[in-house]
Amino acid sequence: MKTPDILSFFHEDTNTFTYVVIDPTTQHAAIVDSVLDYCAASGRTHTAAADKVVSAVKDRGLTIDWILETHVHADHLSAAPYLQEKLGGKIAIGSHVRDVQKIFTKLFNANGVATDGSQFGMLIDDGQTFKIGDLEATAIHTPGHTPACMAYLIGDALFVGDTLFAADYGTARCDFPGGDARALYQSIQKLFELPGETRVLLCHDYLPDGRDHYINETTIAEEKTNNIHVGHGATEDEFVKMRTERDATLSMPKLILPSVQVNMRAGHLPDAEDNGIRYIKIPLDAV
Numbered sequence: 001m002k003t004p005d006i007l008s009f010f011h012e013d014t015n016t017f018t019y020v021v022i023d024p025t026t027q028h029a030a031i032v033d034s035v036l037d038y039c040a041a042s043g044r045t046h047t048a049a050a051d052k053v054v055s056a057v058k059d060r061g062l063t064i065d066w067i068l069e070t071h072v073h074a075d076h077l078s079a080a081p082y083l084q085e086k087l088g089g090k091i092a093i094g095s096h097v098r099d100v101q102k103i104f105t106k107l108f109n110a111n112g113v114a115t116d117g118s119q120f121g122m123l124i125d126d127g128q129t130f131k132i133g134d135l136e137a138t139a140i141h142t143p144g145h146t147p148a149c150m151a152y153l154i155g156d157a158l159f160v161g162d163t164l165f166a167a168d169y170g171t172a173r174c175d176f177p178g179g180d181a182r183a184l185y186q187s188i189q190k191l192f193e194l195p196g197e198t199r200v201l202l203c204h205d206y207l208p209d210g211r212d213h214y215i216n217e218t219t220i221a222e223e224k225t226n227n228i229h230v231g232h233g234a235t236e237d238e239f240v241k242m243r244t245e246r247d248a249t250l251s252m253p254k255l256i257l258p259s260v261q262v263n264m265r266a267g268h269l270p271d272a273e274d275n276g277i278r279y280i281k282i283p284l285d286a287v
């Protein structure tokens with residue numbers, strides 16, 4: 001099993017980790033879960049976070065094969081189109097993105113937005129493999145947090161998206177449209193079948209009480225043993241009860257409405273209206 005080199009970048013505003021996963025033999029690489037900075041008060045986007053990734057890739061002379069999304073993020077805008085313009089690569093996401101597009105085009109009455117996933121360069125199915133240079137990547141469909149969630153096993157490193165978080169924080173919420181706590185439990189059991197030493201790269205870390213530093217990497221063994229939601233042999237029913245009760249206490253992510261409108265379009269901002277300005281819609285009393 002090959003070990004990729006991994007660069008990680010932390011976006012403090014949204015607690016998101018972006019990764020560059022590198023095949024050390026060929027210096028081909030993939031970017032996982034990028035962030036476009038967005039100020040909700042002004043509606044302004046900027047590329048400070050994405051530019052750090054661009055610089056790192058250029059400094060090392062990497063060739064970007066893929067710009068991967070683990071899911072249609074609900075808490076930050078993707079920088080995938082910006083990174084593609086600067087660095088090349090194909091934007092890819094799980095094929096169930098079509099289900100997510102159907103849910104959100106309806107909510108936002110976005111009739112012009114295709115719901116066949118055609119905004120993405122590749123739609124990935126469960127079990128599908130693809131290459132990053134000489135490194136083999138395998139996609140694992142992990143529905144629960146959203147219907148289209150994917151984990152990517154690249155060499156010995158598993159990019160889990162929003163399924164597992166650090167063992168002392170737990171798991172992803174399941175109360176977004178299309179979310180399903182039972183499905184998330186089953187998805188996590190699937191990940192738990194991987195070898196214990198598999199490296200687990202997290203998409204987010206939120207500091208639980210009593211921890212003062214962020215964690216972006218654990219292992220399958222550590223999660224299986226110690227995860228406060230699914231470790232210690234927690235049953236499906238126990239998990240579903242805990243998850244449902246916790247989700248009822250959480251407020252929506254600050255950027256959910258802009259994020260899903262942009263990310264269902266593969267990170268492209270909505271088309272400009274006839275005055276040349278692009279708009280984000282806010283559905284009132286609907287979410």
Ligand SMILES: N[C@@H](CCC(=O)N[C@@H](CS)C(=O)NCC(=O)O)C(=O)O
Nearest residue numbers: 074075162171172173252253254255
């Ligand atoms: N306060 C954060 C909330 C982010 C959030 O809800 N994160 C999701 C992943 S997109 C989650 O699963 N959180 C798990 C939890 O807090 O239990 C924000 O406003 O962005």
Ligand SMILES: [Fe+2]
Nearest residue numbers: 073074075162
């Ligand atoms: Fe998420």
